[in-house]
Amino acid sequence: IETGLTADCTMLEIGENREFLMTRPAFGGNLMATIICPDHRPQMSTVRPGVMTRLSKDENRDGKITDFKVNFDHSKMKVKVLNIIKEAKAKVDITEAKILVSGGRGVGAQGGFDNLELLANELGGVAAASRALVDAGIVSHDRQVGQTGKTVRPDVYFAFGISGAIQHLAGMEESEYIIAINKDKAAPIFGVADLGLVTDLGKTATYLVEEIRKIKAEK
Template identity: 40%
Template sequence: MDIQAFKNIWVVIETANGSVKNVDLELINQGKFLAESSGEKVVAIVIGQNVDEAVKTVIAYGADEVIVIEGENYQVYNTDSYSNAVVKLAEKFQPSVLMMGSTNNGRDLLPRVAARLQVGSAADCTAVEVGEDGSIAWTRPIYGGNLLSTVTFTETRPQIGTVRAGSYGKGQPDSGRTAEVIKEVIQTHADQIRTKVLEIIKSVGQGIKLEEAEVVVAGGRGLGSAENVSLMTELADVLGGAVGGTRACIDAGWMAPQLQIGQSGKRISPKLYIGCGISGAIQHIGGITSSDIIVAINKDPDAPIFEIADYGVVGDLFEVVPILIEEIKKVKAR
């Protein structure tokens, strides 16, 4: 395999109700840094139906080129049709890097693509950078998030991996940007499609998703019980944010598993993060370092979280948070 023949950074775009998922916009932004060292392009792969708005969005956020596959067969994600489309594109255009958000669809699609292309893949990464030899270094947590492993593919191309949401920030959109749009026609025969979507059931979860929230209020072991999670919810509500927690909260059954923040949970990048009763274990810190502003509330002045916090309040969260809620309400009432 002549790896020098493979060029450009590809991001497979996933849409929800016509909108591009935040994680893909984050990867386009990081893709620009990956491409800088080699002078390559960031190419967005958009598959679906009625994708004009998605194409405009990825161009505004920095895609240098967009490859579009559109049709009724791609209206709803399907493992067989989507993997066939991405494999055919990769064989034709030979990208150097192929990445996607570590979503349910991303975890399903890219390993299948890697297997068909007979290359390796890195799953659920928290960082993707250019390594010393020019290959891509994929960093992923192992052993429940207690260790980090770096994976590289030095002899095969494309280099494939999925990356967690919140690992990077989005760039600033520029509606005036232009980019080349290439439309490809790839059909998947009906006898190759082994699964069919019978019904789409909307999630029963309420509120703003952690990975999309601009404000996140997180609770730790200091909450003491499941009943006290309501205090976090109240603070998040007045700020228009989402609630999350540390692994200790999830293991204790105080919060649902999808609310876990950290290396073995979700990485977040809100404008404001407020940690309540959180000591600051390295596994949790790994999930919040992309936050613009970190506020810590803890009665232990030596808690490690204060070392990375922009603002720290040494005090009992059960005294501080209610006061904070009331003061925010007063400001909003003005």
């Protein structure tokens, strides 16, 4: 803190005295702390990808590209890249999706998540997950939303069977419109949801898929 540097923020705002308000996980990720450095300048902060909204394209602006030649002395380098092996499976970029259909522990097993993928496909979106499903080996880590996953801001975020732990909320609460489906009406996810359905998630996902297919067939 003495250096005025805070890394890996999940939120960055400007305070009253033009100080950074740098929010990041603290105490092993069990709470979010907003750090202020009133006495040290310059203030610096790094933010996680997806935290800032992208500016829309402005054709009137131009920039200058300057090539900067860096002369590396390879004999002084302690780390050498021996080989680059690409992962065979194509990774999914959940940060680019406009619609995310996310599932949590409540989804249960692989079949439950497959159902959500079906819904995501019908909606033209992408399926994502809480860490619970990643830890269970049902979903790959590139689809994990949250503090140790990705920060996302889709237009619509469906949370199926996700309780709304602070580490999950840190990655999705800035979504434009949040729809939570949970059988527990006291689940914290409802605190950030724009629309909440207190019901069984399996029935809801199946119902939505059927209704969307009907509407598409009528067109």
